Every structure is written in structure tokens, then in C-alpha cells.
Amino acid sequence: YMPAPSRATSSGDDFIRCLSPDVPSQLVLTPGSPSFEPVLVSSIRNARFVAPATARPPLCIVTPTNASHVQAAVRCGRAHGVRLRVRSGGHDTEGISSRSERPEVFAMVDLANLHNVHVNPQEATAWVDSGATLGELYYAVAKAAPGLGFPAGVCPTVGVGGHLSGGGQGLMMRKYGLAADNIVDATIVDADGNLLPDKKAMGDDLFWAIRGGGGGSFGIVLSFKVRLTPVPPTVTFFSITRSMNQGAVEAVTKWQAVAPVLPDDLTVRVNVQQREANFQSLYLGNCSAVVATLHERLPELGVTPADCREMSWLQYVAYIYFGDAINTMPLDVLLLNRNLTLGRFYKNKSDYVMKALTKDEWEKIFTWPNGGALEGQLVLEPHGGRMGSIADADTPFPHRDGVLYNIQYVESWNGNSSTPSWVNTLYDFMEPLVSKNPRAAYANYRDLDIGVNKVVGGVSSYESGKVWGERYFRGNFKRLALIKGKVDAGDYFRNEQSVPPLHL
Ligand code: FDA
Structure with a gap:
């Protein structure tokens, strides 16, 4: 480079x-x-x-x-x-x-x-600096306060600053909401270079905006204070893969109706890749209960005790990322984060599904021509539970009641000469099947194809921002833009998809 x-x-x-x-x-x-x-x-x-x-x-x-x-x-x-x-x-x-x-x-x-994590076990809270990774946060919490955890994303190398600013979906969100739903305070440097040490200094509006309104628009968040959530001594993981011959399409079709209404301490997500579906669980409890529940609710998976792996929550967050390799590694590998090797090229997009797709539609998706992609992958993250009971306007993240699940599309390829193809054609096919008016997307799976700001008269224009902004934030976009108009009227913090300033 x-x-x-x-x-x-x-x-x-x-x-x-x-x-x-x-x-x-x-x-x-x-x-x-x-x-x-x-x-x-x-x-x-x-x-x-x-x-x-x-x-x-x-x-x-x-x-x-x-x-x-x-x-x-x-x-x-x-x-x-x-x-x-x-x-x-x-x-x-x-x-x-x-x-x-x-x-x-x-x-x-x-x-x-800036990556300190300070845990207060008595209060069940932690102050975490933006530069910490999720792995560092999880590790610090579990070490200082066994019995507590934090509901955020699956990949331990993700940064706290961007992730919490944009929402933060993870395998405990059905029980405890998004990472951003569990922010109780923050410190930020504003567009004038002032250090605002807490939510009182920033005021209700700015504090609302930084809990899901996307990073890079309102200031530089230095740290968040988060509410920690109880986790039991044992959690259960399983991973079950079904090919199309083994009923993968039927199982995913059924999963859509079941996963969002399972008990909220059980999350089953799905990876669809290479004509197979891989179902992975996080259950906040032990194996026997998860087998009994799924035997009744999703017998298509055929889960047995032999599929289960019981472990602590900290082992779980390492296991879901490193897989069996973690058995020979110390858990503090969760702290290693900035020596990543660059490999593939990726393109991500997202959707929210409000109405289950049919078996025929899934069959088409499973067999979608991959058109040169090294890999095309769909990650299906179920909502429901706590996610459905938070009002759309409580935080900038509006994808709440009525959402069955989120889809993340990931296409990867080798080399700079090709361009994504699988993801774009499949995304077009999906349009009538997913959320509408506008078709929604998740801010943390940023996608510049859905729109970028135009700078007019020295500031990002509200009209250009609405195109992508209402897809990430729906009715909350206008409030975000009004807040931006108050805290950064000159649009200093701006990028291709920053919230534009609006004045009434
Ligand atoms: P990065 O530093 O790139 O920042 C992202 C955006 O936020 C940028 O616009 C940046 O300027 C701004 N920003 C960063 N720090 C800021 C700060 N302190 N103050 C203000 N603005 C700031 N998502 C999810 O919900 N669940 C998941 O499980 C995963 N898993 C996952 C795995 C992998 C491999 C990737 C690449 C991505 C994910 N994500 C995810 C998406 C992830 O949540 C999203 O990309 C976050 O914005 C990443 O935050 P970082 O701090 O790492 O990014």
C-alpha cells in the first residue's frame, strides 16, 4: 500500500x-x-x-x-x-x-x-473508552464481575466507539436490547472542541442522538457508561448445519416465524452460505432446556444434547469467534486486536424483514448464482423479545416492533479487479420481500449505495441526507438533523453519510 x-x-x-x-x-x-x-x-x-x-x-x-x-x-x-x-x-x-x-x-x-474499561460490579455499570474493542469490554466485565455481561456484537475486534454509536446488535439483544439501549452516560468532545463530561452537560437531545444515530456526525465520543446485564454461570451454544438435501430451506422458512417469538433468553441466528444453513444458538441457561424448547418449537433442527456446548459467557464470546481453536488459547486473546491481517474485499448491505418469506423464495435465495463472488453470505439475526417492546422514538434506532429479523448480506472476493455482483442482484430481488416505505437498513452495516450527502452552500443538504437517512432512522432522521443543526450548525463533522444540519 x-x-x-x-x-x-x-x-x-x-x-x-x-x-x-x-x-x-x-x-x-x-x-x-x-x-x-x-x-x-x-x-x-x-x-x-x-x-x-x-x-x-x-x-x-x-x-x-x-x-x-x-x-x-x-x-x-x-x-x-x-x-x-x-x-x-x-x-x-x-x-x-x-x-x-x-x-x-x-x-x-x-x-x-484510549481503551480503558472501568467496571463497577456493585452498580453493574462500566465506563468504557471508545477505543476499546468489544473483546476488551467483554473480558474486563467478566473478570471484574462474573455474573455480568454486556449485550453487543459478535465480533470481538469491533470498536466500542462506532458500534455503540450506531446501535449494536448482538445475540443478547432479544433479552436486553441493543448495546446503545444500555448506554447510561457518555463523554464527548463537541464541534467547538469543548469536553462535555456527562449527559447533563450535553443535554437530552445530544445524548439521545449518540445512542444509535451513527458515528461521525455529532462529535467525538470519548467514553460511554454502560449498564451491565446479568448472565448465568452457564450458557449454551450449538451449531447445526443443514444442506438443501437435509431440509435447510424448510428449516429456515419455519425459523422465520419461530425465532422472533422464542423465550427471550434463547437466540438462534442463521448463516446461509454455499447452499447450506448454519443455525447457531446463544441460550442463557443449560443444554437440557434448549433441547426441550427447540424439540417442541423447531423440531426441523433435530437438536440433541450432543449438539450442545455449555460454557461461561466469557468463553462463549471467545468461542463464537475463534471456534474450537479457543480450546488451546488463553481467553485473553480477546484483548489482541490491532494486528489484523488484511485478506479479502467485502461489500455489506442489510434489510429488515417484517413478513416471513415463502419456501419458494428461500429456494431462489439459496441457489442464487454467485456470479464470481468468492462467497456470498446472509446472516439472519432474529428480533422480537425486548427489541419489540422499545418504542421507535426512544432511541434513533427505529427497527423495533414488527421486525422479524435483520438480514446482513456479505459478499467477499479476492483482488481489486472484480466488483460485487452477487449482493447487488440478490438485493434487487429482495426488494418486494422486505420492509418498505422506505426500505430500511441498519446504520452499522453502512452502505454508501443507498445514498450519499451532497454539499450545498458549504453544508451537507438535508434533502440528500433524507435519501439514506430515513432508511437507517425512519421518522427519527428529522430529529437527528435538527439536533445536528443545534450542535454542529456549520457541519464540521461531516462525511458521505453524516447527519446533515437542519433548522426549523
Ligand atoms: P470505525 O472506527 O470504523 O467507526 C465507524 C463509524 O463511527 C465511522 O463513521 C467513525 O468515524 C465513527 N466513529 C468511530 N468512533 C467514534 C467516536 N468515538 N465518536 C464518534 N464517531 C465515531 N455490528 C453489529 O451490530 N453486530 C455485529 O455483530 C457486528 N459484527 C461485525 C463484524 C465485522 C467483522 C465487521 C467489519 C463489522 C461488524 N459490525 C457489527 C458492524 C459494526 O458495528 C460497525 O461497523 C461499527 O460502526 C464499527 O465500529 P468501529 O468503532 O469498529 O468502527
């Missing part, structure tokens, strides 16, 4: 000079410095975003070790016309935490050094 030739501009030089009294120079990496490239790619997960055709790297990377460095980056950025992209875990599915699609001079603030 080659950074573009010097992108330094006079505004860039002024920005870097402006930082120097407040930010030690070793924390500001310019393209000439040996650590620039390793740090830039350290948490990028998708080869698409380091390929020369799509990369538009930052003029420098600021790697704060405390809040004042973040404040300086905002103040200097404002003063010298340099925008910021903020990165926590780097998992953005369009890579916009580290690159800009538009020719824009920007610096990246990489929060990886």
Missing part, C-alpha cells in the same frame, strides 16, 4: 503546527513517518479500503492519549479548515473512518490508545 504523494497543503501544515503545543509530536503521524502506514492499516478490516483506487488517506493521523489531544485536534481542525475522521475499531463497512470518497483534506483521529 502506498499513501498518495504528499497531500500536505498549507492548511495541513498549519494544522500540524497548531497541534504542537498541545499534542506531543510522536502522537502525530505524517505520511513520511515510518509508523504512518502500519497505524493506518492497523484496524482496517476490508482490503477494499487500502486498494489504491479507493484509498484517500488522511494528511496525518493523530493518536490521542488523553482528552485534551482530541480537543486540540478539533480546535486546530476548525481553525485551519481540516476536517477530522474519527476511528475507534476501524470496522466501518464502507471504511469512512479512515478514508474519504470525496477529495477532502482531512486528518484521522485514531482512538486506539
Whole structure:
């Protein structure tokens, strides 16, 4: 990977000079410095975003070790016309935490050094810095407070900053809601470079917006205080794969009606890939109960005690990611996170399903031509339970009552020469079968194909934002835009899909 030739501009030089009294120079990496490239790619997960055709790297990377460095980056950025992209875990599915699609001079603030987790077992809460990963959060919680856990995503390398800002779906959401539903306080640096130390200082509106309204629009969140949730000493995992000959299509068709209404401490998600369906469980309890429940409710799976693996919740979060390999590794591998190797190119899209698809429709999906994709995968995450009982306007995330499940489409391929095909043709086919008016999408599975902002008169226009924004946030989009109009009227924090400012 080659950074573009010097992108330094006079505004860039002024920005870097402006930082120097407040930010030690070793924390500001310019393209000439040996650590620039390793740090830039350290948490990028998708080869698409380091390929020369799509990369538009930052003029420098600021790697704060405390809040004042973040404040300086905002103040200097404002003063010298340099925008910021903020990165926590780097998992953005369009890579916009580290690159800009538009020719824009920007610096990246990489929060990886800010990754403390402070657990309060008595209160069942934790303060977690944005730069921590989910693995670090899970590990710290389970070590400090066995019996407590946190409902968030499945992949331990995902960053807290982006994930909680955009919602955070995981295998305990049917019991406890999204990660964002469990945020009880936060600290943020606003568009003027002020440090707002708690929700009182930020006010109800801004505190509402950062709990699901998507990262990168409202300020730089430094930390979240989260409510921890009870987990039993034993949880149960199973993984059952069915081919089409073994009734995969029938099982998925039936699953759609059953999974959202199972007891809320049982989640069964599905991966559909290579004409097979793989069903995976998280049950907050032991094997015998899950076998009995599914024997009655989803006999198509044929779950037996031999399919079960009982373990602690911490072992579970490691197991679901590392698989059997975890048996020979210490659990603190959950803490290793920034030495990722880049492999494939990925494209993600998402849908919400409100009405079960028919068996025939599933048969078409299972056999969809993969058109050059190395792999096309659908991940089906059931809703229902607690997810259905939270009002749409309680948080910016509106996909609540009536949603049966979320679909994540993932196409992967090798090499920069091909472009996604499986995902686009299947996504077109799915249109009449999924949520409508508008067709919804999940903000954390960012997809720039559904719309990008146009900048009009120096700010992102509300009209252009509505196109993608109402798909992620439905009726909450307007409130998000009004809040943006109050807290960042000049649209300093902007990107291809940031919430545009709106004024009544
Ligand atoms: P990253 O650092 O790239 O940030 C994402 C966005 O948030 C960017 O716009 C960024 O600027 C902004 N941002 C980051 N930190 C910020 C901060 N401190 N303040 C303000 N804005 C900030 N989702 C899910 O719900 N459940 C799951 O199980 C998974 N699993 C999963 C696996 C893998 C391999 C990938 C690549 C992605 C997922 N996701 C997911 C999606 C994930 O939740 C989503 O990409 C998050 O935004 C990632 O957060 P990061 O901090 O890692 O990303």
C-alpha cells in the first residue's frame, strides 16, 4: 500500500503546527513517518479500503492519549479548515473512518490508545473508552464481575466507539436490547472542541442522538457508561448445519416465524452460505432446556444434547469467534486486536424483514448464482423479545416492533479487479420481500449505495441526507438533523453519510 504523494497543503501544515503545543509530536503521524502506514492499516478490516483506487488517506493521523489531544485536534481542525475522521475499531463497512470518497483534506483521529474499561460490579455499570474493542469490554466485565455481561456484537475486534454509536446488535439483544439501549452516560468532545463530561452537560437531545444515530456526525465520543446485564454461570451454544438435501430451506422458512417469538433468553441466528444453513444458538441457561424448547418449537433442527456446548459467557464470546481453536488459547486473546491481517474485499448491505418469506423464495435465495463472488453470505439475526417492546422514538434506532429479523448480506472476493455482483442482484430481488416505505437498513452495516450527502452552500443538504437517512432512522432522521443543526450548525463533522444540519 502506498499513501498518495504528499497531500500536505498549507492548511495541513498549519494544522500540524497548531497541534504542537498541545499534542506531543510522536502522537502525530505524517505520511513520511515510518509508523504512518502500519497505524493506518492497523484496524482496517476490508482490503477494499487500502486498494489504491479507493484509498484517500488522511494528511496525518493523530493518536490521542488523553482528552485534551482530541480537543486540540478539533480546535486546530476548525481553525485551519481540516476536517477530522474519527476511528475507534476501524470496522466501518464502507471504511469512512479512515478514508474519504470525496477529495477532502482531512486528518484521522485514531482512538486506539484510549481503551480503558472501568467496571463497577456493585452498580453493574462500566465506563468504557471508545477505543476499546468489544473483546476488551467483554473480558474486563467478566473478570471484574462474573455474573455480568454486556449485550453487543459478535465480533470481538469491533470498536466500542462506532458500534455503540450506531446501535449494536448482538445475540443478547432479544433479552436486553441493543448495546446503545444500555448506554447510561457518555463523554464527548463537541464541534467547538469543548469536553462535555456527562449527559447533563450535553443535554437530552445530544445524548439521545449518540445512542444509535451513527458515528461521525455529532462529535467525538470519548467514553460511554454502560449498564451491565446479568448472565448465568452457564450458557449454551450449538451449531447445526443443514444442506438443501437435509431440509435447510424448510428449516429456515419455519425459523422465520419461530425465532422472533422464542423465550427471550434463547437466540438462534442463521448463516446461509454455499447452499447450506448454519443455525447457531446463544441460550442463557443449560443444554437440557434448549433441547426441550427447540424439540417442541423447531423440531426441523433435530437438536440433541450432543449438539450442545455449555460454557461461561466469557468463553462463549471467545468461542463464537475463534471456534474450537479457543480450546488451546488463553481467553485473553480477546484483548489482541490491532494486528489484523488484511485478506479479502467485502461489500455489506442489510434489510429488515417484517413478513416471513415463502419456501419458494428461500429456494431462489439459496441457489442464487454467485456470479464470481468468492462467497456470498446472509446472516439472519432474529428480533422480537425486548427489541419489540422499545418504542421507535426512544432511541434513533427505529427497527423495533414488527421486525422479524435483520438480514446482513456479505459478499467477499479476492483482488481489486472484480466488483460485487452477487449482493447487488440478490438485493434487487429482495426488494418486494422486505420492509418498505422506505426500505430500511441498519446504520452499522453502512452502505454508501443507498445514498450519499451532497454539499450545498458549504453544508451537507438535508434533502440528500433524507435519501439514506430515513432508511437507517425512519421518522427519527428529522430529529437527528435538527439536533445536528443545534450542535454542529456549520457541519464540521461531516462525511458521505453524516447527519446533515437542519433548522426549523
Ligand atoms: P470505525 O472506527 O470504523 O467507526 C465507524 C463509524 O463511527 C465511522 O463513521 C467513525 O468515524 C465513527 N466513529 C468511530 N468512533 C467514534 C467516536 N468515538 N465518536 C464518534 N464517531 C465515531 N455490528 C453489529 O451490530 N453486530 C455485529 O455483530 C457486528 N459484527 C461485525 C463484524 C465485522 C467483522 C465487521 C467489519 C463489522 C461488524 N459490525 C457489527 C458492524 C459494526 O458495528 C460497525 O461497523 C461499527 O460502526 C464499527 O465500529 P468501529 O468503532 O469498529 O468502527
